[in-house]
Amino acid sequence: MNEVTPVLLAGGSGTRLWPVSRKSFPKQFAPLLGKETLFQASALRLSGPGYAAPLVLTNADFRFIVTEQLGEIGIEPEAILIEPSGRNTAPAVLAAALYASEQDPDALLLVAPSDHAVPDVAAFRRAVDAGVPLAKAGRIVTFGIQPTRAETGYGYLQVAGGPDQQTSDLERFVEKPDAATAQRMLADGSFLWNAGIFLFSARTMIEAFRQHAPDFIAPVSQALADAQADLGFLRLAPDPWNGLRDQSVDYAVMEKADNLSVVRFTDHWSDLGGWDAIWREAQDGAPAPRGAVTDARSTAIDCDNVLMRSDSEDMEIVGIGLKDVMVVATSDAVLVADMNRAQDVKLAVSALKARDKRQAEAFRRDHRPWGWFETLVLAERFQVKRIVVHPGASLSLQSHVHRSEHWIVVSGTARVTVDDHVTLVTENQSIYVPLGAVHRMENPGKVPMVLIEVQTGVYLGEDDIIRYEDRYART
Structure with missing residues (x-):
């Protein structure tokens, strides 16, 4: 079997896990669920037999964090491509495909965000193995997560096959639904969460861009051709890259392609898209008493369904009589919010930026x-x-x-x-x-x-x- 080359996307700067995740040091580089960072866990999950050295796409601000964190876990990357500016995932995926194609047009690439939680590594690798024959046959494979609740924060995939089929054709993408629609899709059984993970050959993806988003081909090819080697990094040329439109690979290619297959993944997965997701992850397999999730520097007294977390050795949190509340503290900021408003944490970042506060984007x-x-x-x-x-x-x-x-x-x-x-x-x-x-x-x-x-x-x-x-x- 051909080795699969992981393509780790590590340039994002999400705001929904503020104050622990900030623009200067986002969530993928933080140890949110254990000793390893999410980026390190992603790299380890896609390493070993059957996997080649990873390609990493990130930006200049994070390049040394990437090399340091990979070095700590003993992984040597195939290449680290530096994006001159954030242009979403479409240019990044195409750049990876073009880069790999220079060595092997039929190279198999697995594009994965570097900030997801997948506890059962063996189960995930089996899902990738199931997708490999499809990718070799010229299909673009996406991975759908078996939903466990009527989630409104995820996009969905509607599949043609039944729940007993691990692989099936994709019928359509569905945008993030409202609560009632999400409930109907959960009951229907033919809808899966869209994990944003794709498996394909370099040749197949380049052809998909030629058919559905041809305007990306020339500038991304030029950015790669004019790239400059820099201390083990490959800096993509800024002039052609910065002129690209900001678009996800889903919109640019996936929603237009007719050669998509889905691998159903029935084990646990989370994109950790908010503090409510962290609260759920902390209780996976072992629910906390009264749903009160705390860490070593937090104390919950007579609290129900709370998340209390302190990332500062000098900051102790004590909650009394709280319900459905999350409290997250760092050395320079404290978030207190209703658990049901987890997706609105980004509003705190916007408010702080409007007041020109350093805590909006940077740490001490x-x-x-x-x-x-x-x-x-x-x-x-x-x-x-x-x-x-x-x-x-x-x-x-x-x-x-x-x-x-x-x-x-x-x-x-x-x-x-x-x-x-x-x-x-x-x-x-x-x-x-x-x-x-x-x-x-x-x-x-x-x-x-x-x-x-x-x-x-x-x-x-x-x-x-x-x-x-x-x-x-x-x-």
Whole structure:
């Protein structure tokens, strides 16, 4: 059997799981259901015998997060394609098909979002195996989930076969229904949830675009032809890409094609599209007493059907007498909402953006290719940060126009360059970086290096950086 190449879509920035998911670090990179992130779980689910190394499509902001998280689970990608801008899934799917076709026009590709929950990995792989002969025969295979409730948050697939058939032809796509329609479709038995997962050969998908969305072919081909290799990434050319229309592969191709088949998946699946879904997942197989789902930093007293979650070590949540409420806290924001309003969490993001609040899109912790930093104190003329640098990593050689810096190492060892002087700074030692000095910080050790940085100056923005040399090719 041909190996299946996973195509992991990891460029989204969903808002329905705010405040844990934000534009700067969205839900696919967060450990929402266990120690592994959703992205890592997706990559592991589609690895091993029968699967080739994955293709990953993401954006420039997430490229180093992708490589770091894949490295943590021991997966080496076939390629990481960097999208210059978000244009929905149609261009991404076509880019993956064109890329794979250069090596093998009949390569089998499995396109999957990287933020879904599928607990039974073996069952899912069996479903993929069932779709492989169809994909080899020139069908586009989509995966339909056996519905367990009248869900209004999903699109549906109407299939020709009965519930005892694992594979059948697709009759039509159905948009997200209202409650009454969803109830009728659930009772009908011929409707499945649309998981947004597709299996096909590269040749078949390229031909489908030629027939149904030909205007995508030339610009996506040009973006791939003019792509630039960059530190193990492949940056698609921005000019042809940015001119593409924003459209999903469902609208561009799938709803027009007549060669679609459906594999029915009867085991558990969730797109984790809201905090109500997280609440349900936490009780899969083991319902919480009175439906009160809590974590180690949350306490529910006389509560029914609640989700209480704190992602901050310093934030304890206590709920008393609550019902049908979700409370989600991070170090800088708290969401309190009716459980039935889970799909409206995105309204909180819009409200915060209208007030120009950082919490709408960014965290205190800012991830970088060399590690991360978080702001501990921010005042008018000074800022205090905690900085963590990965073993062997280094910040760029840089200077600042408006601020000076004082570094205190609290764990590990830093190799610090200040103008022409190179110094090893160990735990409990400090060094001063004057305004305008050309400087660099490196971690020469084998464990993470942690330091406290105190900035002083008239302007403390992250754009006050002049880079002279950077191993991560940032401009």
